[in-house]
Amino acid sequence: MATQSELTGALREAGFRLTPQRTAICAALAAREDHPTAQSIHEELKQEYESLSLTTVYQTLDSLVRIGAIRNLGTAGDDSVHYEPNIEPHINLACLTCHRIRDLESTAVRELEREVAQATGSNVLSGRVVYYSDCLVESDPGKCPYSQARTGVTE
Amino acid sequence: MATQSELTGALREAGFRLTPQRTAICAALAAREDHPTAQSIHEELKQEYESLSLTTVYQTLDSLVRIGAIRNLGTAGDDSVHYEPNIEPHINLACLTCHRIRDLESTAVRELEREVAQATGSNVLSGRVVYYSDCLVESDPGKCPYSQARTGVTE
DNA sequence: ATTACTGCAAAAGATTTGCACTAGG
DNA sequence: CCTAGTGCAAATCTTTTGCAGTAAT
Secondary structure (H helix, E strand, O other), X not given: OOOHHHHHHHHHHOOOOOOHHHHHHHHHHHHOOOOXXXXXXHHHHHOOOOOOXXXXXXXXXXXXXXXXXXXXXXXXXXXXXXEEOOOOOOEEEEEOOOOOEEEEOOOHHHHXXXXXXXXXXXXXXXXXXXXXXXXXXXXXXXXOOOHHHOOOOOO | OOOHHHHHHHHHHOOOOOOHHHHHHHHHHHHOOOOOEXXXXXXXXXXXXXXXXXHHHHHHHHHHHHOOOOEEEEOOOOOOOEEEOOOOOOEEEEEOOOOOEEEEOOXXXXXXXXXXXXXXXXXXXXXXXXXXXXXXXXXXHHHOOOHHHOOOOOO
């Protein structure tokens, strides 16, 4: 939902230097429709940009979260943190089976953020609204590669 | 908010055996006002129950989350998962400085859960609504033991 | 020129797992 | 009895850190 230039612009405005690595990471974030982890971004970019280190991906994502350009959703039943490039208030539905996250539009979330802003006396800089749902492969849950291993709501 | 017997009862109903370890962990969860991590529960119980292993604490918390008796909130700026014994819908405000979490009453959250239930076609079993706030030591932020180390909203 | 950034290797640290023993029902 | 649960030690894996070299401004 955020464009590459919005992300890089936010970094620049916050005083960060614009390196090719950061530009590539912002581009990847803007292009992806899912909720990537540091590892998945690294894997994607390593193909065309083989020197890119995982460390840099972690650091850049961290910087973007700090300035409020993206959000950190926590894990989705796996062990890795998922990031959210879409900072429009919405609900995230996580599948604990295949570890994917789907966005759900919500009018109530906006009210929620107002409540938080009022209670804390400042604007909401970051947060996570995540619920767990069944597999996102709606048409055929059997297609979820992890369905067999399913044990329940662990997280 | 949940009582010890509600937690142990939920475990029994779900077919889990009632061991002294599980009973102790449920008691600790019911007694605490905060949002404990596995480690903090282990440390608390080890004093009177020195043989209790961290592994068992993890397993029991995991079982409780699976049956929907408690919730997993993810981390709060630290590296550990915080658990929520209060499953009444509400907002959690996490301090990224001292890593504590405060409950905030909210009418909008109930509407949120209705939206999720409608979109998924099932009841909400687990989820997390966490926003980040300034230090919870409202009267004197300087008292927050981590204030000095503060670097920003990292998560 | 400065100073931040990158990338590597190593460290850190939370959580999980394998397994033999123990105990709840 | 029988099977689930416990506890230990080791393993796993993500994320962080130290540091020397590199590059943005």
